[in-house]
Amino acid sequence: MNFDLIVIGSGPGGYKAAITAAHLGAKVALVEKGLAGGTCLNQGCIPKSTLLHLATLIEDINDLQGRGLVGEVKGDFSAAMAHKNAVVKGIRDNFSVWLKRLGIQVFYGTAKLSGAQNVDVLLAENANLSADEQVDELVKLTAPRIVLATGSKPKEFDICPTDGSRIISSKDFMFTLDHLPVSVLFVGGGAIGTELGFLMHQFGSKVCIVEQGERLLNQARIPDRASNILERKFKRIGIEVRKNASVASCEVMDDSVSVTFTNGDTASYERVLVAIGREPVITGLGLEDVGIALTDDGFIQTSDYLETSVPGIYAIGDVKPGPMTANAALHDAKIAAANAIKGNRLHSNYFKVPVVINSALEIAAVGLTEDQADEAGFESDVARASFGGSGKSRAHHDFEGFIEVVHDTETGQLLGGCIVGPEAGEQIHMLEAACQSNRGLWFFKDMSYSHPSWCEELETAIDPYTAAYSKTDKMIFPGIYADKP
Ligand SMILES: Cc1cc2nc3c(=O)[nH]c(=O)nc-3n(C[C@H](O)[C@H](O)[C@H](O)COP(=O)(O)OP(=O)(O)OC[C@H]3O[C@@H](n4cnc5c(N)ncnc54)[C@H](O)[C@@H]3O)c2cc1C
Numbered sequence: 001m002n003f004d005l006i007v008i009g010s011g012p013g014g015y016k017a018a019i020t021a022a023h024l025g026a027k028v029a030l031v032e033k034g035l036a037g038g039t040c041l042n043q044g045c046i047p048k049s050t051l052l053h054l055a056t057l058i059e060d061i062n063d064l065q066g067r068g069l070v071g072e073v074k075g076d077f078s079a080a081m082a083h084k085n086a087v088v089k090g091i092r093d094n095f096s097v098w099l100k101r102l103g104i105q106v107f108y109g110t111a112k113l114s115g116a117q118n119v120d121v122l123l124a125e126n127a128n129l130s131a132d133e134q135v136d137e138l139v140k141l142t143a144p145r146i147v148l149a150t151g152s153k154p155k156e157f158d159i160c161p162t163d164g165s166r167i168i169s170s171k172d173f174m175f176t177l178d179h180l181p182v183s184v185l186f187v188g189g190g191a192i193g194t195e196l197g198f199l200m201h202q203f204g205s206k207v208c209i210v211e212q213g214e215r216l217l218n219q220a221r222i223p224d225r226a227s228n229i230l231e232r233k234f235k236r237i238g239i240e241v242r243k244n245a246s247v248a249s250c251e252v253m254d255d256s257v258s259v260t261f262t263n264g265d266t267a268s269y270e271r272v273l274v275a276i277g278r279e280p281v282i283t284g285l286g287l288e289d290v291g292i293a294l295t296d297d298g299f300i301q302t303s304d305y306l307e308t309s310v311p312g313i314y315a316i317g318d319v320k321p322g323p324m325t326a327n328a329a330l331h332d333a334k335i336a337a338a339n340a341i342k343g344n345r346l347h348s349n350y351f352k353v354p355v356v357i358n359s360a361l362e363i364a365a366v367g368l369t370e371d372q373a374d375e376a377g378f379e380s381d382v383a384r385a386s387f388g389g390s391g392k393s394r395a396h397h398d399f400e401g402f403i404e405v406v407h408d409t410e411t412g413q414l415l416g417g418c419i420v421g422p423e424a425g426e427q428i429h430m431l432e433a434a435c436q437s438n439r440g441l442w443f444f445k446d447m448s449y450s451h452p453s454w455c456e457e458l459e460t461a462i463d464p465y466t467a468a469y470s471k472t473d474k475m476i477f478p479g480i481y482a483d484k485p
């Protein structure tokens with residue numbers, strides 16, 4: 001069967017690439033061997049967001065006790081997991097219909113490259129089909145362009161190998177955990193440790209996070225201030241954090257896991273959840289047969305156009321180097337699909353892609369941090385505001401959080417920033433748009449805001465700086481302030 005484009009994997013990378021190509025007029029095949037929607041829909045973003053919404057509501061409602069609300073709210077973990085399953089199933093059941101409407105042909109089966117323009121699909125043992133619907137059939141697809149979007153899986157920790165029961169991964173958490181453990185140790189204080197750790201704490205588990213690095217969320221794009229405020233809140237609400245530490249040994253007992261930490265301390269937990277990162281899914285894809293080069297750590301190597309070492313084959317999302325987020329996979333997908341159909345023109349640029357963590361505080365960042373801006377040669381400065389004094393925070397009785405706006409002191413160009421606080425993951429789009437405009441700091445000055453709103457603090461943050469630039473008479477940016485000397 002001939003197509004213009006074959007996409008392997010139906011996660012956010014795969015489905016967005018298929019849709020983008022279909023919108024550009026291409027005849028597209030999409031192949032999926034597991035559950036439609038990939039990691040993000042079935043064991044990542046969507047189920048996590050469903051559960052964390054409940055966890056945050058528990059906190060918000062209980063924080064307002066005695067301020068017009070009475071009756072404490074408690075989580076029901078089993079019911080929450082059932083609700084999460086229904087939400088995910090609802091989206092997944094609609095998946096094929098949605099893609100079919102766009103003219104995309106979906107094949108449920110395992111794909112393997114059999115040439116630079118050929119994909120063999122074994123239609124068998126498909127999780128989306130019932131036992132009677134299963135077919136064991138090889139379908140041969142051809143297309144001049146192929147997109148690999150096969151995603152990633154949890155990394156194993158050899159000291160604590162997962163058994164799907166006492167020692168689990170985030171995948172086991174999403175698929176098999178149906179009751180709330182009394183206590184949980186999270187190995188890894190990254191995105192999963194901080195998000196699922198907060199979630200389980202809110203439902204009533206006793207949570208400890210052990211992180212080998214010197215801070216939580218130890219990634220370049222999240223500034224120290226954001227990690228620190230989250231850690232302080234964890235301590236305040238009773239989540240234990242062990243930094244610069246790991247697990248030295250781990251023994252599974254009848255009803256618990258006995259753990260010795262690297263500093264010699266010992267403790268027992270009902271469950272251990274290992275979240276020390278993820279690794280690309282490449283086994284059985286036939287990459288060696290067609291000569292696709294890998295990086296030293298096993299990701300599919302790509303050019304800035306997201307093309308692999310074999311012309312016409314692209315790789316996107318978690319399976320290639322770069323941020324392992326749905327946000328990045330969606331960004332990649334638009335670029336790779338457009339390049340595949342229209343010729344290589346677009347480059348990936350992860351500074352444009354926000355990172356958002358939904359934990360005890362919502363943390364969102366985009367662009368360059370101050371350190372990254374300095375390293376890149378900018379004369380950077382950081383404009384700051386805290387939410388504590390704002391009308392919205394007082395109205396909502398929700399005072400924690402801040403805004404940092406990184407900008408170039410020479411030109412006022414916005415370079416990036418971080419927002420910590422309510423709806424940070426929504427507010428960050430304002431900062432992202434501002435960074436992409438040539439209005440610099442004036443972007444926030446020119447806006448009219450609703451009041452009270454969280455976003456008006458963006459103007460509060462940059463106010464002292466625009467005043468300073470006005471005095472220099474520099475008219476670097478167009479806009480209502482720059483136009484009127
Ligand atoms: C607990 C958790 C929470 C997360 N929360 C967020 C979040 O809130 N926001 C965010 O941006 N990111 C989040 N992520 C990360 C996000 O889920 C991933 O970055 C994203 O799913 C990657 O998309 P992808 O398309 O590259 O791969 P995936 O979503 O992993 O999809 C790959 C698909 O390819 C299929 N496949 C693999 N091999 C083959 C083959 N040979 N033939 C056919 N099909 C194949 C797989 O079955 C899978 O369905 C989270 C991850 C986890 C684990």
Ligand SMILES: NC(=O)c1ccc[n+]([C@@H]2O[C@H](COP(=O)([O-])OP(=O)(O)OC[C@H]3O[C@@H](n4cnc5c(N)ncnc54)[C@H](O)[C@@H]3O)[C@@H](O)[C@H]2O)c1
Binds near residue numbers: 187323
């Ligand atoms: N909101 C989101 O965007 C979101 C949410 C969840 C997951 N994800 C993505 O999924 C991927 C996997 O998440 P993750 O939390 O597993 O990885 P991560 O890379 O975010 O964090 C892993 C953490 O584990 C620590 N670690 C590694 N080995 C350790 C050890 N032996 N002992 C103690 N700590 C150790 C690392 O220092 C790191 O801080 C990430 O790349 C992340 O981007 C994204």
